[in-house]
């Protein structure tokens with residue numbers, strides 16, 4: 001066993017998350033990939049979906065396995081309810097349980113309202129909102145006491161200091177109410193529901209080296225983009241037993257973007 005695998009195996013065996021199973025919607029790149037990798041390092045068996053990035057998805061599975069973890073990549077478009085439900089069923093049946101759902105898949109379409117295309121409106125709502133309801137409905141059937149539903153919203157639900165982001169902000173605001181309502185539905189079953197709201201994070205969706213990025217960092221208390229790993233570590237905390245009294249919460253992790 002090489003040193004890297006020994007370290008991963010050691011941390012997995014002492015982790016409070018060891019033996020749990022997670023399903024991450026949209027895990028092939030960016031924040032989702034960091035969440036898959038972090039949960040796997042904590043000993044969680046992670047199934048995740050992808051659509052357009054099969055090579056990145058497979059490379060992620062290989063990285064997780066090389067570190068001594070277990071991951072399964074499933075091609076399933078979150079806009080296709082049947083495919084998403086089937087992917088969740090496959091994960092739960094393959095691994096015999098499901099404890100954690102992370103609704104990370106998301107799209108960003110920016111444009112002035114006069115020109116905003118209706119297909120972009122429909123796609124934004126399908127991926128950023130409808131799939132969260134579909135996946136939650138499918139996943140909680142397998143969850144018991146201690147179950148976790150964690151969505152990746154955005155600080156833009158609270159603050160949108162640039163033009164063209166109205167539809168994206170609307171989609172992420174929808175998760176605020178959805179999270180509160182779901183917490184009420186699922187609290188009596190011991191399942192917590194939370195919404196993590198990142199500020200700008202360096203990914204393909206929002207690269208830190210753009211002019212847009214430069215305009216945003218000037219608005220932040222910490223004048224820098226976040227790292228995907230910084231969001232993933234917060235998700236891992238929410239997934240664990242120490243976060244068992246947090247539910248219905250919309251939690252900013254945004255470098256002071258909304259401060």
Ligand SMILES: NC(=O)c1ccc[n+]([C@@H]2O[C@H](COP(=O)([O-])OP(=O)(O)OC[C@H]3O[C@@H](n4cnc5c(N)ncnc54)[C@H](OP(=O)(O)O)[C@@H]3O)[C@@H](O)[C@H]2O)c1
Nearest residue numbers: 026028029030031050051052053078106200201203205206
């Ligand atoms: N980056 C930021 O600054 C930021 C800030 C706040 C919130 N967020 C939110 O964080 C989440 C992740 O963002 P990111 O920056 O990591 O985005 P990203 O780099 O564009 O990655 C998006 C991920 O979602 C997957 N995905 C997209 N559409 C999908 C669909 N229809 N079905 C299944 N998977 C799909 C992609 O899979 P494929 O590549 O396989 O298609 C990819 O793995 C999103 O919900 C986003 O709104 C991001």
